[in-house]
Amino acid sequence: MTPGPDEIIRTEQLTKVYPGDIRAVDGLDLAVRAGEIFGLLGPNGAGKTTTAGMLTTRVIPTSGRALVDGIDVVAHPVRAKQVIGVVPQTNTLDRSLSVWENLYFHGRFFGMAARVARREADRLLEQFRLADRAKVPVLALSGGMAQRLMAARAIMHRPAILFLDEPTAGLDPQSRIALWDILGELHRDGQTILLTTHYMEEADELCDRLAIIDHGKLLALGTPDELKRATGADTFVTVSAAGDLDAMATYLARHVDGVERADRVEDTVRLMVRGTQGVLPAVVTAAEGGGFTVTDLSVTEPTLETVFIDLTGKDLRE
Ligand SMILES: Nc1ncnc2c1ncn2[C@@H]1O[C@H](COP(=O)(O)OP(=O)(O)OP(=O)(O)O)[C@@H](O)[C@H]1O
Ligand SMILES: [Mg+2]
Numbered sequence: 001m002t003p004g005p006d007e008i009i010r011t012e013q014l015t016k017v018y019p020g021d022i023r024a025v026d027g028l029d030l031a032v033r034a035g036e037i038f039g040l041l042g043p044n045g046a047g048k049t050t051t052a053g054m055l056t057t058r059v060i061p062t063s064g065r066a067l068v069d070g071i072d073v074v075a076h077p078v079r080a081k082q083v084i085g086v087v088p089q090t091n092t093l094d095r096s097l098s099v100w101e102n103l104y105f106h107g108r109f110f111g112m113a114a115r116v117a118r119r120e121a122d123r124l125l126e127q128f129r130l131a132d133r134a135k136v137p138v139l140a141l142s143g144g145m146a147q148r149l150m151a152a153r154a155i156m157h158r159p160a161i162l163f164l165d166e167p168t169a170g171l172d173p174q175s176r177i178a179l180w181d182i183l184g185e186l187h188r189d190g191q192t193i194l195l196t197t198h199y200m201e202e203a204d205e206l207c208d209r210l211a212i213i214d215h216g217k218l219l220a221l222g223t224p225d226e227l228k229r230a231t232g233a234d235t236f237v238t239v240s241a242a243g244d245l246d247a248m249a250t251y252l253a254r255h256v257d258g259v260e261r262a263d264r265v266e267d268t269v270r271l272m273v274r275g276t277q278g279v280l281p282a283v284v285t286a287a288e289g290g291g292f293t294v295t296d297l298s299v300t301e302p303t304l305e306t307v308f309i310d311l312t313g314k315d316l317r318e
Pocket of ligand 1: 018019022023024042043044045046047048049050051198
């Protein structure tokens with residue numbers, strides 16, 4: 001890969017092997033452009049946190065390279081830390097400080113003058129919808145507010161890249177949308193953002209481009225639309241039925257025209273089908289012909305989840 005002019009994150013064959021021969025990240029090549037919201041999408045254990053950890057100097061790579069804003073994170077970790085802001089997967093706010101103080105002292109730590117740090121703390125609390133909580137101890141914040149404060153703190157020193165690891169995991173829908181709104185505003189202001197997620201709605205809604213990873217490997221990369229268009233089918237049909245679902249999957253794959261693959265997913269059989277014309281009656285007729293009784297049928301257009309199933313044969317949800 002030759003570096004693009006506006007490239008701000010780059011990994012080359014980035015690899016992390018944990019003790020016990022656990023290949024958490026396996027030869028990852030990525031390039032993120034300045035100003036993008038870029039997503040790392042993958043299931044639990046895919047290697048998202050480890051990848052973000054290497055890019056943010058928290059995890060030492062086993063091999064390969066990682067660059068942020070042109071700085072090699074292994075060779076120059078202190079310089080790399082100056083250009084990144086990090087919101088980790090766990091709450092790392094200082095519990096002995098108030099909301100406002102968490103921002104102020106972070107700014108001071110990064111060398112801001114007191115006056116500038118005060119002004120920025122005030123401004124960010126407004127922007128992150130926390131101004132009315134400025135004086136409260138961080139323990140008094142809801143999960144969504146704490147997450148917003150962590151994001152505000154991460155950009156206090158105006159980093160070139162903001163990293164967020166599963167920013168909305170465990171948040172209620174309202175808090176999730178509030179954070180999406182704020183990230184959207186930062187994006188419009190030109191902030192480069194890399195986030196990890198296992199919520200496909202989040203990836204679809206927020207990300208300009210995303211990398212789908214599993215077992216530490218890149219499975220696909222592109223805009224949400226490109227990924228959906230590239231999937232091997234244009235429709236998914238989910239069939240619920242009584243009886244042996246594995247047998248039904250095999251049977252339907254053989255007896256319904258246009259079925260590209262049939263997988264048993266929990267209590268259903270999921271068919272990947274090209275063309276929707278007449279597919280529902282065809283499925284019912286074929287199933288009955290094989291001695292299966294269909295109890296429910298549904299059709300879905302491709303989503304990032306169906307892309308993922310297409311790539312891995314398994315469901316992204318836990
Ligand atoms: N410090 C560690 N020591 C050993 N193995 C680890 C360590 N951290 C992660 N792993 C393993 O590496 C793999 C990738 O983990 P990682 O946390 O990067 O995945 P993830 O995609 O962030 O998952 P999650 O969605 O659960 O946050 C997993 O198999 C995990 O068990
Ligand atoms: Mg993780």
